[in-house]
Amino acid sequence: MPSFDAKIDPDLVEVRNAVDQTAKEIGTRFDFKGTSAAVELKEKEVTIYGDSDFQIGQVMDVLLAKLTKRNVDVRFIDRSAKIEKIGGDKVKQVLVVKSGIDSDIAKKMQTLIKQSKMKVQASIQGDTVRVTGGKRDDLQAAIALLRKEVADVPLSFDNFRD
Structure with a gap:
């Protein structure tokens, strides 16, 4: 996935x-x-x-x-x-x-993804947020949403897997 x-x-x-x-x-x-x-x-x-x-x-x-x-x-x-x-x-x-996402921002990211009605799920794993979905395009749309909505912290997106 x-x-x-x-x-x-x-x-x-x-x-x-x-x-x-x-x-x-x-x-x-x-x-x-x-x-x-x-x-x-x-x-x-x-x-x-x-x-x-x-x-x-x-x-x-x-x-x-x-x-x-x-x-x-x-x-x-x-x-x-x-x-x-x-x-x-x-x-x-x-x-x-700053290093690692604190819990408030992680929860904000998780609710943003849920409210967007995209076919992706976000789970908080320590100081990172893992987003999984069925299609690569959905994940790219989720990255664009997070970059736009969570602009006050410098997010990086790693470990992109097909």
């Missing part, structure tokens, strides 16, 4: 390269000289350090530009974290690199 998997899977090597390039640019730019501006990657967390909220925003702009240049979708970065003080006049922000 034809099927495919929908998942959120960032290329962590490219994310690391973008963070390294950002750190290198911060070290050479004149407006960051003598400041505590820095960026580092640990596991799936990017931490941005700076002297002020404005400087955090500048480092964030540089990071997003480097991610875009390396063909990494910026929707992988969860920017909802608050900027927190770490002593003196220093601040930091921890950004999480």
